[in-house]
Amino acid sequence: MRVVIALGSNLGRRIENLQGAVDALFDAPGLTFVAASPVYETEPVGGPTQGAYLNAVVVAESMLDPRALLDRAHSVENAFGRERAERWGPRTLDVDLIAVGTLMSDDPELTLPHPRAHERAFVLVPWAQADPSAVLPGRGSVAALLADLDQSGVRLRTDLVLEPPA
Ligand SMILES: Nc1ncnc2c1ncn2[C@@H]1O[C@H](COP(=O)(O)OP(=O)(O)OP(=O)(O)O)[C@@H](O)[C@H]1O
Numbered sequence: 001m002r003v004v005i006a007l008g009s010n011l012g013r014r015i016e017n018l019q020g021a022v023d024a025l026f027d028a029p030g031l032t033f034v035a036a037s038p039v040y041e042t043e044p045v046g047g048p049t050q051g052a053y054l055n056a057v058v059v060a061e062s063m064l065d066p067r068a069l070l071d072r073a074h075s076v077e078n079a080f081g082r083e084r085a086e087r088w089g090p091r092t093l094d095v096d097l098i099a100v101g102t103l104m105s106d107d108p109e110l111t112l113p114h115p116r117a118h119e120r121a122f123v124l125v126p127w128a129q130a131d132p133s134a135v136l137p138g139r140g141s142v143a144a145l146l147a148d149l150d151q152s153g154v155r156l157r158t159d160l161v162l163e164p165p166a
């Protein structure tokens with residue numbers, strides 16, 4: 001099943017946190033790397049006053065069940081010292097499951113697609129670069145969603161790149 005994973009960091013060595021997440025996510029069986037987006041510097045959305053984020057999206061092929069995928073996302077966040085202090089607050093690493101195939105779920109522990117993905121340029125801009133034909137289940141094409149979104153807070157960092165997993 002095709003899965004779309006969003007990465008974000010606005011604390012510490014941000015690009016190293018993102019690259020570390022890519023390496024760690026694929027360090028165990030069940031997940032195969034397909035593509036990584038370019039890296040974007042983005043203005044924080046929501047939460048307290050905080051520094052700019054680096055955001056990127058990774059596309060993968062998964063043989064894991066969605067719950068195991070979420071567990072892996074959480075363990076990678078925890079490995080990077082993520083503290084869950086404040087909603088939408090600063091973090092060394094955020095790993096969100098944006099879509100898992102075409103699954104739909106309203107379970108608060110794992111809502112699919114991610115309930116705020118459709119309104120987040122910091123997710124949709126990198127996703128569209130990683131997969132120009134991307135579709136957000138239940139919401140339509142990512143390109144069409146982006147046409148209605150303000151993308152001014154999302155800036156390409158041509159000097160940064162995510163390598164495929166080590
Ligand atoms: N699609 C999903 N991806 C990741 N976490 C999810 C998803 N759906 C529900 N959750 C749950 O949301 C909880 C909070 O996640 P997290 O701390 O990453 O939120 P946040 O990054 O501050 O805000 P947001 O959810 O708006 O990105 C997690 O414990 C997780 O179980």
Ligand SMILES: Nc1nc2c(c(=O)[nH]1)N=C(CO)CN2
Binds near residue numbers: 009043045046047088
């Ligand atoms: N620019 C940006 N803003 C955010 C981000 C993020 O990754 N990038 N993540 C959030 C909670 O998931 C809240 N706000």
